[in-house]
Each structure stands twice: as C-alpha cells, then as structure tokens.
Amino acid sequence: MSACNILFAGFGGQGILFAGKFVAYKGLLENKQVSWLPSYGPEMRGGTANCSVIVSDEPIGSPIVGKPDVLVAMNLPSLDKYENEVVSGGKIFIDSTLITRKVERTDVDVFYIPATEIANEKGMSTLANMIITGKLLKEVPMIGFDGIDAPLSKVVSARHQDLLEVNKTALKLGYDY
Amino acid sequence: MGEKVLMKGNEAIAESAIRAGCMHYFGYPITPQTEIAAYMAKRMPKVGGVFLQAESEIAAINMVLGVAATGKRVMTSSSSPGVSLKSEGISYIAGSDVPALIVNVQRGGPGLGGIQPSQSDYFQAVKGGSHGDFKKVVLAPASVQEMADLTATAFDLADKYRVPAMILADGTLGQMMEPVELPDSAPKAFDKPWALTGTKCQRKHNICNSLYLKPEELEKTNFERFARYKEIEENEVLFEEYLMDDAEICVVSFGITARVAKNAIVEARAKGIKVGMIRPITLWPFPEKVLRAAADKCKAFLSVEMNMGQMIEDIKLATECKKPVYLCNRTGGMIPSPEEVLAKIVEINEGGDR
Numbered sequence: 324m325s326a327c328n329i330l331f332a333g334f335g336g337q338g339i340l341f342a343g344k345f346v347a348y349k350g351l352l353e354n355k356q357v358s359w360l361p362s363y364g365p366e367m368r369g370g371t372a373n374c375s376v377i378v379s380d381e382p383i384g385s386p387i388v389g390k391p392d393v394l395v396a397m398n399l400p401s402l403d404k405y406e407n408e409v410v411s412g413g414k415i416f417i418d419s420t421l422i423t424r425k426v427e428r429t430d431v432d433v434f435y436i437p438a439t440e441i442a443n444e445k446g447m448s449t450l451a452n453m454i455i456t457g458k459l460l461k462e463v464p465m466i467g468f469d470g471i472d473a474p475l476s477k478v479v480s481a482r483h484q485d486l487l488e489v490n491k492t493a494l495k496l497g498y499d500y
Numbered sequence: 501m502g503e504k505v506l507m508k509g510n511e512a513i514a515e516s517a518i519r520a521g522c523m524h525y526f527g528y529p530i531t532p533q534t535e536i537a538a539y540m541a542k543r544m545p546k547v548g549g550v551f552l553q554a555e556s557e558i559a560a561i562n563m564v565l566g567v568a569a570t571g572k573r574v575m576t577s578s579s580s581p582g583v584s585l586k587s588e589g590i591s592y593i594a595g596s597d598v599p600a601l602i603v604n605v606q607r608g609g610p611g612l613g614g615i616q617p618s619q620s621d622y623f624q625a626v627k628g629g630s631h632g633d634f635k636k637v638v639l640a641p642a643s644v645q646e647m648a649d650l651t652a653t654a655f656d657l658a659d660k661y662r663v664p665a666m667i668l669a670d671g672t673l674g675q676m677m678e679p680v681e682l683p684d685s686a687p688k689a690f691d692k693p694w695a696l697t698g699t700k701c702q703r704k705h706n707i708c709n710s711l712y713l714k715p716e717e718l719e720k721t722n723f724e725r726f727a728r729y730k731e732i733e734e735n736e737v738l739f740e741e742y743l744m745d746d747a748e749i750c751v752v753s754f755g756i757t758a759r760v761a762k763n764a765i766v767e768a769r770a771k772g773i774k775v776g777m778i779r780p781i782t783l784w785p786f787p788e789k790v791l792r793a794a795a796d797k798c799k800a801f802l803s804v805e806m807n808m809g810q811m812i813e814d815i816k817l818a819t820e821c822k823k824p825v826y827l828c829n830r831t832g833g834m835i836p837s838p839e840e841v842l843a844k845i846v847e848i849n850e851g852g853d854r
Binding site for chain 1: 504506531532615671672675676677678679756759760761762763766835837838839
C-alpha cells in the first residue's frame with residue numbers, strides 16, 4: 324500500500340498547519356485519501372505546533388503520524404523531538420536558518436533549506452513554510468509539484484486571493500533551491 | 501451529494517446539523533469542541549437560524565429542552581466537564597419525551613481533566629449519565645464523514661423515537677480534517693402531533709412535562725418509554741465488521757481507537773494472525789447480537805479504548821463471558837499507538853495475558 328506519512332513541526336505562527344492543509348488538499352484534489360490532524364491546546368499558544376498529514380492510495384486508519392516518512396522541522400525543539408521517530412529511509416526537511424545543527428542520523432535523506440532567510444530576502448517573511456513545502460513537493464514524488472494552483476486556491480481564504488501568486492512564488496523558490 | 505471538501509470533524513457536525521434542518525443551537529465554549537459553536541455563530545445568522553451562547557452549559561441545555569418541546573430540531577455541543585453540567589437537562593429532555601441532539605467531543609477526565617482526546621465518558625453516555633430510568637441513542641463516529649452522516653442519523657432517530665440522541669466523539673475526531681461529502685437532500689420530515697406549537701383554539705393543548713406526582717402514572721410513562729427503547733434496540737443497531745470472516749481474535753473498538761486498531765490489525769494479518777474487528781457505531785443500542793455470535797467463533801476479544809476499560813463491561817455482557825475479553829487502553833488524553841495494540845494482539849495470539 325502506498326502512503327506518505329508527513330509530520331510538519333515548528334512553532335505557532337510559522338504556518339505549520341497551513342502548509343499541512345495545502346498538502347492535504349493537493350492529495351484530495353488528486354483523488355487520494357488524506358487526513359490532517361493538528362496539535363491543539365496550550366502548546367499551540369506560543370510553543371510548538373505540529374500537524375500530521377497522511378496522503379494515501381488506501382483508506383487511512385489512524386490519522387496520527389507517530390513514525391513519519393517525511394518530517395518538516397522548522398525549529399530546533401521539533402527536530403530534537405522527532406528526529407529519531409522518522410522511519411529509516413525517510414526524509415527530513417530542515418529550515419537551516421532556524422536550526423543550525425545537523426541531523427545526526429545517517430539512514431535518512433536530509434534537505435537543508437534556509438527557508439526563513441530566503442523568505443526575508445524576498446520580502447515574504449511569513450512564507451518560509453511554503454518555501455520549505457516547495458522543496459518537499461519536489462523531493463516527495465507521492466505529493467509532487469504539478470497542479471499546485473487548485474489546492475492553493477482552496478486553502479488561501481476567499482478574501483486573501485490576492486496572496487495566491489506570492490504563495491506560488493514561495494513554493495517555486497523552494498522547488499528551485 | 502456535493503463535492504468533497506476538507507473539513508474539521510467539528511465543522512462537519514455543525515454543517516450537517518444545519519442541513520438536517522437544525523435551526524437552533526445553544527452552547528457554551530469549551531475545548532476541544534469550540535469549532536462547532538464557532539461555525540454555528542458564523543452560519544446560523546446567514547440561514548435564518550438561531551445561535552445563542554448561553555451564560556452556562558446548564559442554561560444552554562434548558563434552552564434546548566424549550567425548543568425541543570416545540571418540535572423544532574435543536575442541538576447543543578460540549579466536551580466532557582460541560583456535558584456533566586448538562587446532565588440534569590438531558591434527563592429532563594428524556595423525561596419529557598422530546599427529541600434533541602447533544603454532542604460530546606470528549607476530553608480527558610475526571611474533574612476538569614485535560615483537553616486532549618479521551619473516551620472516558622462512555623459510562624456517562626450509555627448508562628444514563630443522570631438520574632432516572634432513561635436511555636439515549638449514542639452514536640460513535642470514527643471519521644469526519646461519519647461525524648457528518650451520524651449527525652443526520654441522530655436527528656432522525658431522536659425525532660422517530662422522541663428521545664435525546666448523543667454524538668460521542670473525541671478531541672481527535674473534532675480537530676482532524678478529512679474529505680467529507682455533505683448531503684444536498686432535504687431532511688426527513690416527522691409528524692409531531694405532540695409539539696407545543698400553539699393551538700389557535702382549534703385543538704386540545706399539548707403538555708410538555710417530566711413531573712408525574714402519581715407513581716402509577718410515572719410508572720406507566722416509564723414502561724411506555726422502555727417499549728420504545730425496545731424498538732430502538734431491535735431496529736437501530738449499527739456496527740462495522742472488519743476482516744471478521746475467519747477471525748480468531750476479535751478487536752472491539754469505537755471512534756478514533758478503531759482507526760488505530762485497524763492499522764494494528766493490518767500489521768497482525770501480515771504476520772499471519774487471524775484477527776478482525778467489530779466496531780460499534782451505536783454504543784446504545786450496543787451491537788450485542790453480532791458480538792454474541794462472534795463469541796462462538798473467536799477465541800478471545802480485545803477491547804481497545806481511551807479510558808480505564810468501560811466498554812469492556814458491555815462486551816463481557818454481550819458475549820456472556822464465553823471467551824476472555826482483554827483490554828488495551830490509554831487514558832488521560834493519551835492515544836494508544838498501533839504498535840501497542842499490535843503487541844497486545846500478538847500476546848493474546850500466543851496465549852499470554854491470562
């Protein structure tokens with residue numbers, strides 16, 4: 324069975340849940356089974372935020388990602404907490420602006436993207452999440468980069484449709500990095 | 501049916517309720533069900549309905565009783581400690597023989613407990629939960645789609661039998677998003693000659709009341725009510741069977757833990773262990789017949805729950821203790837992992853845990 328278990332993790336305000344929702348919607352529009360489960364409660368209010376996203380060809384059992392195939396870590400506590408949970412052969416995406424240490428494991432593929440730095444340089448400081456997601460789309464074939472427009476227009480709220488282009492640009496910046 | 505959209509379980513309940521013709525929502529905020537109230541606050545004014553944030557859970561449930569007496573579809577939602585506060589009103593709704601929907605998006609307890617998901621209100625939901633001889637229909641969704649579908653079912657059953665119905669969900673199901681298809685069809689209509697709608701001086705007035713000072717009368721209404729409960733038990737049991745054809749071990753689990761158990765069952769099957777699952781969808785009425793039949797075929801049962809073992813008692817009753825019933829549980833807001841459930845299945849298969 325083909326399934327991709329993704330864990331997005333960072334701190335509140337980085338758009339962790341948004342990035343996860345985008346990936347889930349992309350799967351949905353491609354007729355895959357998807358689930359999205361956020362952390363909720365006190366840790367979201369100023370602490371770590373994370374969300375489990377599963378994209379699968381088969382019906383999804385547990386929506387909780389305990390052993391991710393793909394980890395997106397956007398701050399150090401998230402990497403410290405989840406590095407050892409990633410399955411062997413899995414992929415870790417790191418915002419290397421905010422996480423200066425390297426991944427210790429050698430049995431996973433690691434991608435270091437200075438997403439926050441790129442976002443600041445390009446004047447899109449709130450979109451580091453989408454830059455790192457762009458890289459994920461490139462490196463995780465089950466998700467893929469084709470067809471990003473439709474899911475973007477679903478997750479960008481109706482009154483912010485002017486932000487579609489900049490989100491797209493952010494995804495491309497990550498894809499090309 | 502419309503297109504598939506991504507929705508939180510809480511939002512799916514709210515939207516489905518509106519589509520089922522529920523134009524009255526009364527509530528009081530509590531995590532992790534807040535999205536239901538938030539969604540209602542946004543949508544109800546646009547569809548000509550009523551959203552009212554009451555001064556307390558107790559006020560909200562009594563407003564529900566008031567609208568229910570008029571025969572209009574009405575609901576409230578809360579989470580565990582809030583549902584305890586509503587319990588008096590739920591008994592009054594049952595005693596007044598009026599339909600209403602109560603949603604419990606459970607969190608850890610007892611007391612104020614925590615805010616992470618739990619199933620520890622099972623006893624409260626299915627064993628009455630407040631004073632008097634009464635039951636309520638209790639539905640346990642296990643997906644966002646079921647959060648929507650069973651909300652409509654709950655309204656229908658409540659109307660059909662004039663009973664309170666409860667959706668017993670948990671924080672995970674409330675917060676998670678999955679694709680959901682919402683019905684476009686018109687809600688089912690039920691005749692409600694008992695409703696308090698104004699007589700226009702053309703009929704005898706109806707009375708909605710739960711006070712009977714003559715014991716003979718109270719006994720009679722209780723007997724009549726339990727005759728309806730009997731019909732519900734005979735006609736409205738819902739469950740899902742998963743890989744049960746050749747199963748030697750039967751997992752019994754509802755709601756989110758049934759999803760976790762499914763992962764474990766797939767893994768166990770890969771190891772050659774013959775294991776399946778019966779997932780109660782109605783917790784009351786409990787799927788007793790299918791469990792009793794399974795007790796003749798299977799060698800053991802495993803209850804997977806997020807509490808200290810509550811449904812396990814109903815499994816033992818249903819199976820008449822013919823086979824051992826084991827427990828795999830976490831509590832206090834913790835969720836069992838598929839690995840934990842798998843380990844338990846393996847242990848039972850090897851004849852351990854006696």
